[in-house]
């Protein structure tokens with residue numbers, strides 16, 4: 414076995430460590446809550462039943478959405494974004510970037526593309542040998558191009574992108590619900606254990622105190638761990654809700670997608686409610702379930718060029734855009750307007766925030782791997 418292959422295998426195994434860590438913490442929290450708190454500590458049967466029912470509901474939703482985030486494969490560009498064989502051979506033979514761009518432009522003419530690189534070129538991944546659809550980026554951790562890539566998350570050992578973004582948001586939401594419920598119900602027993610009496614039997618202790626049993630350790634830690642996770646997830650969850658409302662990915666929040674008129678951070682924003690529907694679907698009854706309901710195919714996205722966001726100031730829409738479309742009331746379908754965008758050779762200045770930008774997610778550091786697009 415080649416050393417590089419062994420190294421790659423080791424990396425793949427090690428990448429599961431954060432997931433295993435989370436899984437172990439969740440298993441322990443289940444045991445500590447159900448057995449040590451509900452069975453051994455809470456004396457009232459009614460309280461036990463109510464706590465156990467709500468706990469299991471939040472536990473199931475949390476594990477379900479976490480599972481779906483981890484095991485939903487990232488979506489890749491379809492075959493029509495690959496260069497035909499003859500063009501690919503020609504592209505590889507060409508050494509001049511201008512000639513390579515001509516080949517890409519010829520192929521991209523029939524593809525629904527709105528965005529370009531910072532220099533106005535067609536976005537192409539040399540590693541996957543594919544023309545990148547709008548919002549698609551290459552992830553070096555997964556070694557593939559991922560549709561509407563948001564970021565590569567080590568806590569789920571998976572790319573968060575078009576195929577699992579809804580699951581990821583729900584995973585954050587249900588982990589917060591799980592932590593809040595645990596912390597809120599454990600609090601009174603946490604206080605009682607602080608003021609515990611040194612006797613082993615409950616009958617000999619005053620009413621507001623609990624005996625010094627092994628449950629003490631679990632209940633005290635349960636509160637600390639739940640509160641700590643809640644605080645660290647809160648900022649990340651709020652940030653992603655904000656991104657959903659703006660219809661931006663984490664990558665796009667760092668580097669605005671480049672359209673015909675240059676970079677536009679609100680380029681994919683369609684208005685708050687439509688932005689939410691893009692991720693969660695248009696049927697509200699499925700919003701809270703980790704089942705697939707996101708709109709679109711991940712390759713093409715409605716843009717402000719053809720769908721005016723009523724909540725964004727229209728001053729951003731330069732006259733050149735207005736000349737390409739009939740107006741907000743009469744948006745053209747994607748395929749009609751794409752060729753005009755592709756025919757534009759104008760070059761745009763852009764910050765080259767390209768390689769391996771690091772983003773901190775609350776208290777957790779997450780690598781957002783981005784390819785060079787200069």
Ligand SMILES: [Zn+2]
Pocket residue numbers: 538539540541542550551552556557558
């Ligand atoms: Zn790629």
Ligand SMILES: [Zn+2]
Pocket residue numbers: 552553554555556564565566571572573
């Ligand atoms: Zn990835």
